[in-house]
Amino acid sequence: MRSNRLTVLRGTALVAGLSLALAACGGGDDDKGDKGGGSGGQSLKGVNLELAAVWTGAEGAGMKRVLSAFERKTGATVKLTPTGDSTATFLQTKIQGGAPPDIAMLPQQGVIAEFAKKNWIKPLSPEVQQAVQANYAKVWQDFGTVDGKLYGVYFKSGNKSLVWYRAKAFDDAGVQPPTDWAGFAKTVQTLSDAGTTPLAIAGGDGWTLTDWFENVYASQAGVDKYRQLSKHEIKWTDPSVKEALKTLAQVWGKPTNMAGGASGAQSLLMTQAVTSVFGDSPKAAMVSGADVVSATIGGETKSKVGTDAKVFPFPKVGAQPPLVGAGDAAVMLKDNKGSQELMKFLASPExxxxxxxxxxxxxxxxxxxxxxxxxxxxxxxxxxxIDSGDNFLFDMSDLYPAAFGGTKGSGEWKRLQDFLKNPSSVDATAAGLEADATKAMK
Known part of the structure; x- marks a missing residue:
């Protein structure tokens, strides 16, 4: 795996971004030249394509808007097929059954490398490569490259170092958004003392727990350790891992800190966690989640982002706050004109x-x-x-093989779900993570 994936953005950049410096958030590139939007016309009339992705609900609706625009542009028809939580498992089954989709969105960078080495995905044409080079920073090109060949177009990214909060809950308790972990722990306690459950933790979706761990680990252990652990150059039994687990236990270890207690958090899904904070009958004050939370707030609740629902950067544990992100890459499982045109369109600003x-x-x-x-x-x-450029910190669980970092009910997801249930099991959790990582990396 490439070492240049993992560099922590310095805190000033993240804080500046979230302080909404509007003057800096003006328009984009003024160049009106061809940025790789497809051939146009009705060149694909009568062509049927299938794109598989994990997205449903608001995210699925967003992707359908994109595909509808492609259909209008080319005359093709594109079916969006949901993959369920484990995209890699879904696709493997389809490939082995001889019925893969034309294109799929892979949420784990490690899976791109796995699939490329098995010849399950196809390299992109020179035309699509030119579109990617014109529109993406080098780091995103590198994320989609395996052994010198470009396979992936990163269509969606995300900032996972965010905590969303209900403004009224903070106002009623007289607290302000914290900047560091000590302040965060104090805010949690103050909210609890005021009679408000502090957190909705979506333990039913194991990936949310990996985000918690990665944010703590990136800030506390630092970028070098993060790089090493992401490539399994150090063991998950390293003292730095145990220290991060102990830090999480400071908040996770008290059942009254989370909606439904430890048992309730075990089954709470991310959409449910968001609505439990911002819905008509709120049950908690905060939820840690990526920028996509704003879509759930807007689609599932009456709360308004920016007024009822606000956000602050994930609190720093060490010297610098983290910025952990992720991305979903479009890859081709079938190499045909329709697939290449859709890949070119997905690489475009349009x-x-x-x-x-x-x-x-x-x-x-x-x-x-x-x-x-x-x-x-x-x-x-x-x-x-965008401003992070080549300094984008990729989600660690997505850099591992899916068997460890991206499969429901196993690997890191399951180990951290068990840890949420029993936060005193630091040594056992670290040992289990190491055993699972070792097996997945073979």
Whole structure:
């Protein structure tokens, strides 16, 4: 795996992005030249394509906007097929059954490498490569490259170092958004003392717990350790891992800190966690989640982002606050004209702007006009990702093989779910993580 994936953005960049410096969030690239939007006309009339992705609900609706724009542009028909939580498992089954989709969105960078080495995905044409080179920072090109060949177009990215909060709960308790872990722990206690459950933790979705761990670990252990652990160059039994687990236990270890207690958190899904904070009958004050939370707030509740629902950077544990992000890459499982044209379209600013207008989405495409995003918070988050350039910190669990970092009910997801249930099991959790990582990396 490439070492240049993992560099922590310094705290000033993240804080500046979330303080909504509106003057800096102006329009995008003024170049009106061809940025790789597809051939146009009705060149694909009668062509049927299938794109598989994990997205449903608001995210699925956003992707359908993109595909509808492609259909209008080319005359093709594109079916969006949900993969369920484990995209890699879904695709493996389809491939082995001889019925893969034309294109799939892979949420784990490690899976791109796995699939490329098995010849399950196809390299991109020179034309698509040119579109990627024109519209993406080098780091995003590297993320989609395996053994010198470009396979992936990163269509969606995200800022996972955010905590969303209900403004009224903070106002009633007389607290302000914290900047460090000590302040965060104090805020949790103050909210609890005021009679408000502090957190909705979506333990039913194991990936949310990996985000908690990565944010703590990136800030506490530092970038070098993060790099080493992401490539399994150090063991998960390293003292730095245990220290991060102990830090999480400071908040996770008290059942009254989370909606439904430890048992309730075990089954709470991310959408449910968001609505439990911002819905009509709120049950908690905060939820840690990526920028896409804004779409759930807008689609599932009556709360308004920026007024009822606000956000602060994940609190720093060490010297610098973290910025952990992720991305979903489009890859081709079938090499045909339709697939290549759709890949070229997905690499264009035009396609990304379609979803950006709907909200709940950030594109790593540097030529997307920031005015496409519907509110200041989303514009600031998008700008933070673009401004990070080659200094983007990729989600650690997505860098591992899916068997460890991306499979429901096993690997890191399951180990951290068990740890949420029993936060005193630091040594056992670390040993289990190491055993699972070792097995997955073979």
């Amino acid at each position: 396609s990304a702007a379609e979803w950006a207008k709907a909200g709940g989405y950030i594109s790593p495409n540097k030529n997307v006009d920031l005015a496409s995003y519907p509110d200041d918070i989303q514009r600031a988050n998008a700008k933070a990702v």
